Amino acid sequence: MDLITSLKQGDQTAMEIIYKKHWEQVFDAAYKRVGTEDIAQDITQDVFISLWEKRETLEIRESLTAYLMGCVKYRVINYFKANLTKAKYREDLYALTGNISPLYPTNELAVKEIHKELDEAIAELPKQMRVIFSMSRKQEKSNNEISTELNLSIQTVKNQLTAALKIIRKRLAYLTVFFF
Numbered sequence: 001m002d003l004i005t006s007l008k009q010g011d012q013t014a015m016e017i018i019y020k021k022h023w024e025q026v027f028d029a030a031y032k033r034v035g036t037e038d039i040a041q042d043i044t045q046d047v048f049i050s051l052w053e054k055r056e057t058l059e060i061r062e063s064l065t066a067y068l069m070g071c072v073k074y075r076v077i078n079y080f081k082a083n084l085t086k087a088k089y090r091e092d093l094y095a096l097t098g099n100i101s102p103l104y105p106t107n108e109l110a111v112k113e114i115h116k117e118l119d120e121a122i123a124e125l126p127k128q129m130r131v132i133f134s135m136s137r138k139q140e141k142s143n144n145e146i147s148t149e150l151n152l153s154i155q156t157v158k159n160q161l162t163a164a165l166k167i168i169r170k171r172l173a174y175l176t177v178f179f180f
Contacts, residue, residue, distance in 0.1 A: 004064060007055050015055075018064065019048055026068050033076045036162070043079060047071045114172075121171040125164055132157055133164040 006014035026047055031040035047068060051058070060067045122130060132150070135141045136157075143161075147154045 004058070004060060007051075008058055010055065015048075015052055018051070022065065022068055023048070025065065026072055029069055029072045030076060033072070034079060039079065043072060043075045046075055117172055118168070121168045122164075124171070125167060129160045129164045129167075132160040136161055 003014045003018055007018065023044065027040055027044045030043040030047075031037065034040055034043065050071060051068070122133060125133060128150075132146055132152075135146045135149070136143070141149070143154050143157045146152070147157045150157075
């Protein structure tokens with residue numbers, strides 16, 4: 001009996017074999033499309049959970065690999081659709097802070113408030129993350145320069161910057177309510 005037939009009959013061992021055999025390929029496909037490890041892992045999990053939940057009605061026309069890649073494609077599309085509005089708000093907020101005319105005192109106050117909130121968000125970051133973020137954004141140093149200066153791997157610097165931006169965006173997300 002092949003793996004697909006066993007899977008359709010609810011064989012958990014078949015599911016485990018499929019998972020182990022295809023996990024890396026599914027993850028890599030998701031990661032290439034979204035560029036964020038956490039989100040790629042979520043999408044990968046969703047693909048395999050969906051495969052298990054739909055096992056009884058599963059219709060694989062080509063190969064299991066092609067089916068899984070199709071699942072990744074649609075999960076990624078759904079992810080971007082769901083986050084499109086959030087991203088648009090962030091872009092608008094950045095555009096707002098960069099394009100506000102200093103002739104209007106209320107706008108100047110808004111910019112000062114945003115900068116104050118940003119500084120507070122940065123101050124709340126863990127020490128190493130804060131140092132890396134400040135070196136990157138305030139001192140405008142490259143990831144290579146930061147990694148050399150702090151004796152860290154480039155990947156660690158990238159991971160810290162990604163995490164810092166995620167924390168800061170989350171912390172400042174409420175500002176979109178006030179300005180849009």
